[in-house]
Amino acid sequence: MxxxxxxxxxxxxxxxxxxxxxxxxxxxxxxxxxxxxxxxxxxxxxxxxxxxxxxxxxxxxxxxxxxxxxxxxxxxxxxxxxxxxxxxxxxxxxxxxxxxxxDPDLRKSERLRDLAAQARQSERMLRLGQASAETRVAYVLIELFIRVSEGGNQCHGKFHVPLSQQQIGDFTGLSSVHVCRTLRRLNRAGVIKTGDRMDILIEDLPKLAQLAQVDIVALRDEITTDAA
Amino acid sequence: MxxxxxxxxxxxxxxxxxxxxxxxxxxxxxxxxxxxxxxxxxxxxxxxxxxxxxxxxxxxxxxxxxxxxxxxxxxxxxxxxxxxxxxxxxxxxxxxxxxxxxDPDLRKSERLRDLAAQARQSERMLRLGQASAETRVAYVLIELFIRVSEGGNQCHGKFHVPLSQQQIGDFTGLSSVHVCRTLRRLNRAGVIKTGDRMDILIEDLPKLAQLAQVDIVALRDEITTDAA
DNA sequence: CGTTCAGTTGAGTTGCTTCAACCCGTGTGG
DNA sequence: CCACACGGGTTGAAGCAACTCAACTGAACG
Missing domain, CATH: 2.60.120.10 (Jelly Rolls)
Structure with a gap:
């Protein structure tokens, strides 16, 4: 990349x-x-x-x-x-x-990296300030999904994040307890399936995107440096 | 600047x-x-x-x-x-x-500007995610105070921000009603004095900094591009 | 003099937090 | 091998901080 x-x-x-x-x-x-x-x-x-x-x-x-x-x-x-x-x-x-x-290419890729990083931060601030716990958690799942599958790692919605619920809480501005409850609710609703220590399987990506209040295609464009 | x-x-x-x-x-x-x-x-x-x-x-x-x-x-x-x-x-x-x-000077000042902007964003995210309404409001007052007095505009804690409480709410992730209550409380506590349409007078800067959970000197260094 | 718009205040609600208990898988030392 | 501790996750109960709704004020303005 x-x-x-x-x-x-x-x-x-x-x-x-x-x-x-x-x-x-x-x-x-x-x-x-x-x-x-x-x-x-x-x-x-x-x-x-x-x-x-x-x-x-x-x-x-x-x-x-x-x-x-x-x-x-x-x-x-x-x-x-x-x-x-x-x-x-x-x-x-x-x-x-x-x-x-x-290296002009490096300069250019640095600029793209900066812009992507800034776009991610803006999206997060928006949700940190204005969105419900459900939206925040759905958003972090989608952001991480996009980022781990960047560069063509097709994984059909299945991926792993080496994070505790506490750390997801520190990222989303929620208590670990509430992260847990929210994930459980998403599980029960059939939107995702969580496995051992944050193995994630996204079962209904459109639904998850709707909860996160994002347009996945636009978001991928915005927050990654993929040329695709 | x-x-x-x-x-x-x-x-x-x-x-x-x-x-x-x-x-x-x-x-x-x-x-x-x-x-x-x-x-x-x-x-x-x-x-x-x-x-x-x-x-x-x-x-x-x-x-x-x-x-x-x-x-x-x-x-x-x-x-x-x-x-x-x-x-x-x-x-x-x-x-x-x-x-x-x-212009190498422009490149350098651009880099400083970027770093300052990023430092500000990090501080805000920290408070957006983790701090109480009181801390968030105190923080925005201090940040804006530092920024409007940048470049040596000494104003002895008195300044004006062309913002409605609604807009402060949109910035701090609070409702305008709660911004109002929080400002009132700060007024009553003698920390600040607010006048017409967001005229601010900081009466007790140390106390305000304590509420905002910031070290003013360090913060000024971090979020501005002043050479001083 | 009526309208509008921002700020203020009260009342009631709620979403998230904290505290606490409990479960489970893993590691560890007697 | 069992006992125990430990770190994460899960769940319930209780509390509170911030929200919404709504009414009122006062200033600005045509």
């Missing part, structure tokens, strides 16, 4: 290292890398309030990159955590700047 | 035009401009659900620019509206690209 120079890909392959589930990555201090590439596993970027409540701002899926930089190159303003065992590759600031300089 | 080439500034001055309060700008269709510069007045970028509920994603203040482009240069995925009479200058795609190409 990041079809750029092979030098770029090779570099990312070179610096890979594994991180365990639950590890919190700190990019503060040295701040020598401009970007995080995820080869395997899921990460979450989150912020928290003093009272302990945390909001997951973004999930970072395999094959995606993320820029944890804050203003002025100071400490990162959000926390990045491995949601399961993962393999990541940090990309150095100077190398990144050089690639960006030299 | 956008200290770039004078050619750039002149071009923006040339193409200015006025829009009336309530006007909805459509950037769809031709899609020849890459950016919107606001000389005067406030704009809001929002999205809405089918049921009519809308979420304001961002306010655009005088002196700021905004990129309404969606994926693939297709139709804009959000709606931009003038919150009061305003003067704006659209910036053409090709000219913008050329400036960006030629």
């Amino acid at each position: 990041l079809n750029t120079s092979s030098e770029f890909k090779n570099a990312m392959r070179r610096d890979q290292h594994a991180v365990n589930k639950g590890t919190i990555l700190k990019s503060e201090g040295d701040e020598t890398h401009a970007r995080l590439y995820v080869e395997e596993g899921w990460l979450a970027a989150s912020k928290s309030l003093e009272d302990g409540h945390q909001q997951i701002i973004e999930f970072i899926l395999p094959g995606e990159t993320y820029d944890p930089t804050a203003m002025n190159g100071k400490t990162s303003f959000l926390q990045i955590e491995a949601l399961c065992d993962a393999v990541i590759a940090p990309i150095g600031k100077t190398a990144w700047a050089r690639w960006l300089q030299e | 956008l200290n770039t080439s004078s050619e750039f500034k002149n071009a923006m001055r040339r193409d200015q035009h006025a829009v009336n309060k309530g006007t909805i700008l459509k950037s769809e269709g031709d899609e020849t401009h890459a950016r919107l510069y606001v000389e005067e007045g406030w704009l809001a970028a929002s999205k809405s659900l089918e049921d009519g509920h809308q979420q304001i994603i961002e306010f655009i203040l005088p002196g700021e620019t905004y990129d309404p482009t969606a994926m693939n240069g297709k139709t804009s995925f959000l709606q931009i509206e003038a919150l009061c009479d305003a003067v704006i200058a659209p910036i053409g795609k090709t000219a913008w690209a050329r400036w960006l190409q030629e």
